Amino acid sequence: MILFARLIFLMLFIVALSWPLKAAEFENFETALTALPEANFKSLPELLEAIAELDDQRVSSLFTHLSKGEVYFQKSDKQVFYVVDQADGTANIVDVISGEVVQDINKNQLSKVKTTNSIRSGIAQLQAQLNLNHQDSAIRLNAAREMLADVTRISDKRLADRQTKEENSAVADILILIAALKELSKEDSAAQLAALESLDSSLEPDVRQVLVAASQDKERYSPEVQIKIKATLASIENQRNLYSYAENIFFGLSLGSVLLLAAIGLAITFGVMGVINMAHGEMMMLGAYTTYVIQQCFPNLIEYSLLIAIPAAFLVSGLVGVLIERSVIQFLKGRPLETLLATFGISLILQQLVRTVFSPLNRQVIAPEWMSGSWQINPVFSVTFNRLYIIIFSLIVFFMLLIFLKKSALGLHVRAVAQNRDMARALSIRSNWVDAATFGLGSGIAGIAGVVLSQLTNVGPNLGQAYIIDSFLVVVFGGVGNLWGTLVSAMTLGVLNKFLEPITGPVMATIIVLVGLVFFIQKRPMGLFPQKGRAVE
Amino acid sequence: MKNFMALFATPVQRVTGILAIVTLYVTLANGLLPPDSFLYVSDYSVTLLGKYLCYALLALSVDLVWGYCGILSLGHGAFFALGGYAMGMYLMRQIGDRGVYGNADLPDFMVFLNWDVLPWFWAGSDSFIWMVVMVVLAPGLLAYIFGVMAFRSRVSGVYLSIMTQAMTYALLLAFFRNEMGFGGNNGLTDFKDILGYSLQSGSTRLSLFIITAVVLWLAFFICNRIVNSKAGKIVMAIRDAENRSRFVGYNTASYKVALFTFSAVLAGIAGALYVPQVGIINPGEFSPINSIEMVIWVAIGGRGTLYGAIVGALVVSYAKTRFTAIMPEAWLFALGGLFVLVTLLLPKGLVGLWPTLKAKAQQLWPKTKEQAL
Numbered sequence: 001m002i003l004f005a006r007l008i009f010l011m012l013f014i015v016a017l018s019w020p021l022k023a024a025e026f027e028n029f030e031t032a033l034t035a036l037p038e039a040n041f042k043s044l045p046e047l048l049e050a051i052a053e054l055d056d057q058r059v060s061s062l063f064t065h066l067s068k069g070e071v072y073f074q075k076s077d078k079q080v081f082y083v084v085d086q087a088d089g090t091a092n093i094v095d096v097i098s099g100e101v102v103q104d105i106n107k108n109q110l111s112k113v114k115t116t117n118s119i120r121s122g123i124a125q126l127q128a129q130l131n132l133n134h135q136d137s138a139i140r141l142n143a144a145r146e147m148l149a150d151v152t153r154i155s156d157k158r159l160a161d162r163q164t165k166e167e168n169s170a171v172a173d174i175l176i177l178i179a180a181l182k183e184l185s186k187e188d189s190a191a192q193l194a195a196l197e198s199l200d201s202s203l204e205p206d207v208r209q210v211l212v213a214a215s216q217d218k219e220r221y222s223p224e225v226q227i228k229i230k231a232t233l234a235s236i237e238n239q240r241n242l243y244s245y246a247e248n249i250f251f252g253l254s255l256g257s258v259l260l261l262a263a264i265g266l267a268i269t270f271g272v273m274g275v276i277n278m279a280h281g282e283m284m285m286l287g288a289y290t291t292y293v294i295q296q297c298f299p300n301l302i303e304y305s306l307l308i309a310i311p312a313a314f315l316v317s318g319l320v321g322v323l324i325e326r327s328v329i330q331f332l333k334g335r336p337l338e339t340l341l342a343t344f345g346i347s348l349i350l351q352q353l354v355r356t357v358f359s360p361l362n363r364q365v366i367a368p369e370w371m372s373g374s375w376q377i378n379p380v381f382s383v384t385f386n387r388l389y390i391i392i393f394s395l396i397v398f399f400m401l402l403i404f405l406k407k408s409a410l411g412l413h414v415r416a417v418a419q420n421r422d423m424a425r426a427l428s429i430r431s432n433w434v435d436a437a438t439f440g441l442g443s444g445i446a447g448i449a450g451v452v453l454s455q456l457t458n459v460g461p462n463l464g465q466a467y468i469i470d471s472f473l474v475v476v477f478g479g480v481g482n483l484w485g486t487l488v489s490a491m492t493l494g495v496l497n498k499f500l501e502p503i504t505g506p507v508m509a510t511i512i513v514l515v516g517l518v519f520f521i522q523k524r525p526m527g528l529f530p531q532k533g534r535a536v537e
Numbered sequence: 538m539k540n541f542m543a544l545f546a547t548p549v550q551r552v553t554g555i556l557a558i559v560t561l562y563v564t565l566a567n568g569l570l571p572p573d574s575f576l577y578v579s580d581y582s583v584t585l586l587g588k589y590l591c592y593a594l595l596a597l598s599v600d601l602v603w604g605y606c607g608i609l610s611l612g613h614g615a616f617f618a619l620g621g622y623a624m625g626m627y628l629m630r631q632i633g634d635r636g637v638y639g640n641a642d643l644p645d646f647m648v649f650l651n652w653d654v655l656p657w658f659w660a661g662s663d664s665f666i667w668m669v670v671m672v673v674l675a676p677g678l679l680a681y682i683f684g685v686m687a688f689r690s691r692v693s694g695v696y697l698s699i700m701t702q703a704m705t706y707a708l709l710l711a712f713f714r715n716e717m718g719f720g721g722n723n724g725l726t727d728f729k730d731i732l733g734y735s736l737q738s739g740s741t742r743l744s745l746f747i748i749t750a751v752v753l754w755l756a757f758f759i760c761n762r763i764v765n766s767k768a769g770k771i772v773m774a775i776r777d778a779e780n781r782s783r784f785v786g787y788n789t790a791s792y793k794v795a796l797f798t799f800s801a802v803l804a805g806i807a808g809a810l811y812v813p814q815v816g817i818i819n820p821g822e823f824s825p826i827n828s829i830e831m832v833i834w835v836a837i838g839g840r841g842t843l844y845g846a847i848v849g850a851l852v853v854s855y856a857k858t859r860f861t862a863i864m865p866e867a868w869l870f871a872l873g874g875l876f877v878l879v880t881l882l883l884p885k886g887l888v889g890l891w892p893t894l895k896a897k898a899q900q901l902w903p904k905t906k907e908q909a910l
Contacts, residue, residue: 328877331881332880332881336694336695337698338880340609340695342880345833345872346873346876348873352873355869356866469699472699472702476696507713507714511707511711514703514707514710518686521696521700522686522687525690525691
């Protein structure tokens with residue numbers, strides 16, 4: 001039985017091979033369409049190729065509909081239609097040739113032009129060729145990129161034709177690459193060498209793939225060309241490495257700016273006031289939940305929700321901070337370990353409060369449209385907008401805080417109380433009031449950090465927990481009471497983490513950084529930028 | 538009667554007496570009384586009590602460094618867990634070929650990971666003696682190295698607390714990894730027996746409880762000896778004014794390292810006793826919140842008094858068991874509230890409450906006592 005089946009298969013195979021492989025040529029789109037209903041799975045690809053050769057605007061839309069399975073023909077007269085199913089269940093029937101909606105035909109009278117997976121992928125290729133002639137330069141660019149993967153899809157003549165017409169420089173660059181790859185596949189050493197010249201330092205992944213394959217092909221390429229291929233590959237690798245460094249630095253800076261936002265509030269409460277606030281992470285959590293609540297309250301203003309959330313989160317977290325300072329921390333002045341415990345208790349209460357009010361599940365915070373998307377600088381390096389904005393935003397917050405502390409009256413009082421409380425009081429600064437304001441400020445900035453975090457991670461009751469240890473380490477590493485130190489240490493830790501990650505994996509990277517910091521603190525207990533002074537106990 | 542009360546005059550005698558009475562009662566009630574008796578102590582309660590005593594031992598170790606030397610360790614959970622893992626490895630090897638995969642040499646999770654030999658650090662883990670050595674050595678060595686590095690470079694106060702927290706956090710992340718070879722996420726569990734005695738049987742559980750009680754008493758006794766010795770006085774001097782002690786000529790770092798290491802070993806032993814009673818050890822024990830809970834036991838019981846730490850651990854653990862059973866939502870509120878209230882209102886903890894009240898009463902009614910006499 002199996003033998004029999006094999007025999008039949010073999011016979012079919014032979015028949016298929018001996019079938020005339022002549023591609024039909026058509027005068028125009030209309031005559032080509034008449035052949036469509038008669039085509040079978042085997043002849044359809046050839047037919048479509050022939051249609052693609054036609055210079056007609058309707059070809060592209062025919063291919064689009066065909067790949068979606070929306071092309072039908074009438075059994076009686078072989079007329080071809082698009083049948084587009086509507087949302088309400090009815091079907092919109094359009095005549096392919098005239099492009100007009102046809103009313104008097106029922107879908108049941110029509111039968112579908114069937115396609116297979118391989119035919120559909122063939123259609124995609126053909127469309128890429130078509131798109132190379134599209135009016136929109138962005139579509140042409142994409143089509144050219146796709147063409148790089150398999151340059152045999154386009155004939156030399158068409159390519160040269162296109163190259164003379166092309167006005168967009170980005171597309172023209174890719175066309176040069178395509179031409180070079182075509183040259184490379186020819187059996188002529190001089191042409192191959194010339195082609196390699198123009199492939200040098202191209203970042204397109206397809207070019208690299210072709211070159212890697214070529215470097216293994218000893219038969220086709222002479223030793224001289226082989227050496228040139230190796231050199232070209234090396235220069236491509238160099239470029240790629242450079243950009244992957246750039247990417248690591250960018251990711252590192254974006255992680256660093258998140259750390260900066262998380263730590264900078266702590267740098268104020270811990271660094272300036274000397275108060276350990278273990279509930280700092282929960283202040284961030286409150287900020288993130290404020291964003292969530294605002295998006296729930298104003299569902300029509302999602303685009304602006306972050307702009308509203310930033311001051312709102314600052315107020316919410318800041319007020320909670322003032323409340324904590326007035327009700328607990330002011331009674332524990334000069335007892336840092338007790339403060340640590342009490343604020344830890346507060347953090348537990350806040351977490352449970354959020355769990356009770358909002359449920360323990362993560363809440364969904366929507367990213368506004370302007371935060372999503374990315375800026376593709378070249379094929380191997382792109383910058384996502386949300387990370388870019390976060391870096392810029394954190395720097396703005398940092399410098400605003402710096403200016404506030406240096407230039408404003410309240411900032412002056414804060415620094416005065418931090419340096420010498422008794423002297424400041426003697427100069428009629430209300431130190432209690434300054435304490436509350438400072439703590440509120442630090443907490444409020446944590447709230448802003450929470451708004452940013454809501455764009456990056458899940459908003460849940462444990463949001464703050466993940467950042468509290470990191471934030472403390474950033475402050476300690478940078479040197480307590482030194483905002484510039486906090487900036488440097490946050491960025492250093494962020495970049496360090498991202499450079500370690502590809503080598504060791506994310507978890508080991510975190511561990512290595514933690515252990516490294518523990519060692520660092522042994523060597524320099526006062527951090528990178530210690531405050532100068534001679535006080536002892 | 539007066540003679541009897543005299544037996545409970547000092548804290549050591551009190552702890553000794555109460556521990557002895559409770560252990561004796563539980564042993565007799567569990568072993569001899571019929572299950573339907575009002576005074577019967579079930580196997581479940583025996584294990585629960587054993588667990589509490591492990592916590593008490595752990596609290597003792599935290600109190601020793603925090604209450605007497607001012608080192609607020611937020612990473613004692615790491616030492617506890619390391620001791621627990623040492624015991625867990627031994628128990629894991631005792632399963633032998635009774636595991637799901639029936640491999641006589643490799644624990645189940647290693648078979649699952651397609652490992653074919655034991656990693657080097659599991660060598661000797663099937664020996665009871667080696668396990669005992671590791672229970673002392675693993676936390677002890679970590680604490681020694683950490684202590685030498687931290688105390689020699691004079692890291693103290695909140696910096697040290699945060700560093701200890703970072704240490705246990707790093708270990709938490711590390712132990713979560715499957716590649717570490719400690720069972721990853723799931724940890725070590727499904728233990729069958731210890732020294733040939735089944736862990737499920739009531740008598741083994743009772744024995745473990747008694748051993749825990751004896752170890753707790755021993756630890757208490759030794760800690761008491763330490764804090765009342767000359768070295769203990771120096772340690773307290775370091776707590777109150779480290780720089781002055783250094784100026785007077787004491788090598789404060791050595792005292793701190795020694796005390797910290799001893800405390801870590803105690804925590805490790807507590808972990809080792811804990812694991813066979815609860816039947817599991819997983820990376821969750823390393824989580825920073827656990828370490829902080831230990832600190833709150835001591836704070837609530839009364840830091841700087843060894844019996845206060847024991848009282849605190851027992852009271853809070855019991856409250857936790859009750860709360861989480863009745864209304865689990867409220868436990869974190871209660872725990873958080875306890876942190877705030879105790880630090881604000883009860884700086885000396887529960888055991889400090891009674892002397893304070895007595896002093897207050899004497900202040901208010903100075904004569905009533907004389908009249909009564």
